[in-house]
Amino acid sequence: MVRIGAFFVGLFFAGWLLISFLFGAYSYVTEPPAKTVEHEFHLAPKHVSFSFDGPFGRYDRQQLQRGFQVFKEVCSACHSLKFVAFRDLEGIGYNEAEVKAIAKQWALKTPDVDPATGEMSTRDPVPSDYFPKPFANNVAAAAANNNAIPPDLSLMTKARHHGSAYIYSLLTGYTDQAGYKNAKGQELLKEFPDAKTPDALHFNPYFANLNLAMAPPLAADDQVAYADGTKATVDQMAQDVAAFLTWTAEPKLENRRTAGLATIVFLLIATGLAYMSYQNIWADKKKAA
């Protein structure tokens, strides 16, 4: 009974799947799915190398500090960094006093309650505070940014495929849509005349739907005067801030790799010993009689 019932259930599912396949194949042949503009013109992130690449890579503290400077002078005007506190900056090489000074001089103030009156007020951030948000809420953020809400950047490099390269590519990838061609030599506006970037948006082939609300934030060389004297080209600034945001998303990366190396060395030795004791214990059982 089980096998007869199973036979008919199997026949039904397999048969109906094959019939669905024929329907699908028929419409696939008669009306092939239309190519989308994203499919044809969206680009994977550029190749860019960082000091933290590979299994043993480390952060370059100088680069992280430069990236922090870019964040501070450019990004932080619109983007929050809500999972990072000022105290965390000790992780990129600032000492306690420097962190205290950075917090105190931060342009945005930390919301607080006036202890005397109970009224809402603000105060200078201290190291234990998280980075203040530039907008009080999403409505305020959208109102100030042409209806787009600037996303929080704390985890951005982990929230996108190839996040570090993605940030770098996005920041350096703005280009003119008129005459833009893909690698196959197709011109975007000729292939997809309806896909013209709306006025308030900006064309960028590294962005998922090609048009984003953010205007090119790194517009010209020397937009930031680096404290360490590095020449602040757009490319350099984009790399540095991508490195900084990799650190904000994964501050424990170096601890993780150090611990991983030690763990694997230990396990290799332990597994070698386990293999030898396995061979030893089985020695009398693993031979012809």
Next chain:
Amino acid sequence: MSFPWAEQYKPQHPVMQWMDEKLPLPRLVYNAIGAGYPVPRNLNYFWNFGVLAGVALVIQIITGVIMAMHYGANTLVAFGTVEQTMRDVNAGWLMRYAHANGASFFFIVVYLHIFRGLYFGSYKAPREMVWLLGLVIFLLMMATAFMGYVLPWGQMSYWGAKVITGLFGAIPVVGEPIQTWLLGGFAPGNASLNRFFSLHFLLPFVIAGVIILHIWALHIPGSSNPTGVEVKGPQDTVPFHPYYTAKDGFGLGVFLICFSVLLFFAPNFLGHPDNYIEANPLSTPAHIVPEWYFWPFYAILRAFTVDFFFVPAKLLGVLAMFASILLLFFLPWLDTSPVRSGTYRPVFRKYFWILILDVLILGYCGGAPAEEPYVMISQVAAAYYFAHFLIILPLISRFEKPLPLPNSITDAVLAKYAKADGEPAAVPAE
């Protein structure tokens, strides 16, 4: 149970003798995973994965309990508390990554364990109950993993919860009330998150309970082996300890090395970037995909695109997805061949490898966007999946002529070592 030649527990120390009279727990352990359990001497490395699955569960429970100490099951704070665990809790990043990747490794070893059971016919009499209990564990694992993935309250958490509970909404008439009842609302929200957390904490202990039954049921007939020939005498077995504890120790080392490589050097490789974006009910991700271990079943769900008269395609997909797992419960009665091991079943073996390839294809399609040609490929692959278990396998087991079996486990082992030593294979004693 046991074979009559099993070693008996003889406590030497007076304390252990006193203990054995009052509560024979050491005796139980001795008979379960100690020298008191005789095991076929010819088990290959595929027999390591049961123990490894147990280790994986222990890793999940330990890391999970620690994570729960720092977690807030509230939609307002859940995402942030997980981040805080990663950043500010001592070794919190280790617990979190070990838990997330540990779930994947739990499924990897369990899939290999099921693979072994399928190839070597471990589900056949007299071990049907072992197989059925194993499937119960598998279902509980799937439920636990699904609910665990919702807890960090990222985008995939939220939308995954919405899609999976939406499956129940496909049931006619009562579907939508059931979905609302499961979620505690019309969409995933605080009530859903709280109950998922509660159940996610509970179910691993239920799994541990069913594992005890699984091992208990295993010990009635004793372990199967790669030849599928039953144990005939003491020469066919070795005591579990020290022989298989040593072999499992080595297997455990290899497992932990693989686990550590991913955990420490690519902890987000198996995850989805969208889950690092906090849940937003107003913004649907471009492609909603579950975790990789659900991909084959997700592909079957999405393979149904055409209504069957008055039955909507979505309901068919849901039924087929559940059927694809439930049919495994009938496997001991679908495969009637008296020969267990695929090694001695030439026709079965061919179709078995097609099935493995088929499941891998389904998995690939389940992770791909719901576009052509992936849907067409999953339709053909899903059709083979059902045909394999429900039509082909019963027919094979009826008509196949198996190869000659070795007389005993010891014969098979001795023939193998004679061959390895360059001598002609021993002729099985007639």
